[in-house]
Amino acid sequence: MKTNAKNTQQNTTTTKTATADPALLDTPAAQAAFATTRTTVKVYAALTTAALLAVVAVAATGHMVNPFMWTRAALLPLIALLLHRLTASTARGSHRAFERLRTITVVFPIAIVGVDLIPGVCPWWYAALQALCVLPALRIAVTLRGAALRAAFPKKR
Known part of the structure; x- marks a missing residue:
């Protein structure tokens, strides 16, 4: 009997600290914000993949491409996977993922x-191509600071 009470208390505590209010996540405004974020992550992935392909094309034509450019061009599409994962966790109500996504x-x-x-x-x-590639991240930052998601994910005290 004590074990069940203890487990119930742990589950309640975990739910309070780890997730957003489910009712606020299901509002049309919150769902629209999540849809915008998911779409924007896809745009980011497409742009960074195009940037990688541009570096490949420049190198294939015999022009100089330094190691910094190769490394950055290869890593930025991988960031799309991180953004996708954080977006999915945020849409499920993870406060931690929401905060990380906002910061990133x-x-x-x-x-x-x-x-x-x-x-x-x-x-x-x-540099211009990279600046273009990060514009979707700024769009996500603005979307995450909208009223619907701020209400769903109130600041922890």
């Missing part, structure tokens, strides 16, 4: 553009 989608574009602005790191066309 703000810090990530700033870091990408900031590094690209360092003189000599990459050519202008590559």
Whole structure:
């Protein structure tokens, strides 16, 4: 009998700290925000894959492509998998995934553009392509800060 009471208390505690209010997740506004986020992650994946293919094409035509460009071009599409996973967890109500997604989608574009602005790191066309690729992340950041998702995921105290 004590075990059941203890398990019930643990489940209640876990639910309170780990998930959003299910009723607020099912609102049309929240569902629209999740749909926008999922679509935007797909756009991000397509753009970063296109950027990788551009680097491959430039290298195949005999132009210089430095190791930084190869590494960045290969890693950015992988970030799409992370964003997809966090988006799916957020849509299921994970507060932790929501907070991580909010943080990543703000810090990530700033870091990408900031590094690209360092003189000599990459050519202008590559920096412009990378800036285009991070625009969807900014769209996700704005969507996650909308009223519907802020209501569904109130700040923890």
